[in-house]
Amino acid sequence: xxxxxxxxxxxxxxxxxxxxxxxxxxxxxxxxxxxxxxxxxxxxxxxxxxxxxxxxxxxxxxxxxxxxxxxxxxxxxxx
Numbered sequence: 757x758x759x760x761x762x763x764x765x766x767x768x769x770x771x772x773x774x775x776x777x778x779x780x781x782x783x784x785x786x787x788x789x790x791x792x793x794x795x796x797x798x799x800x801x802x803x804x805x806x807x808x809x810x811x812x813x814x815x816x817x818x819x820x821x822x823x824x825x826x827x828x829x830x831x832x833x834x835x
Contacts, residue, residue: 767820
């Protein structure tokens with residue numbers, strides 16, 4: 757296990773203005789951050805994924821979670 761585990765924060769912004777209202781976390785990874793949000797919203801959330809982040813909305817707030825970096829793939833060179 758690496759000595760420095762990355763921490764993930766959830767950025768909460770206002771849908772119409774884009775103003776950052778709050779930051780939640782830290783969480784161990786993106787999945788843990790997404791699972792924690794229903795405790796704040798009072799309902800299950802539907803998340804949309806882009807290459808860089810996850811996004812869910814409960815008007816008037818939007819929740820943004822950075823996507824985890826892909827796991828490195830072991831590479832074997834064949835001669």
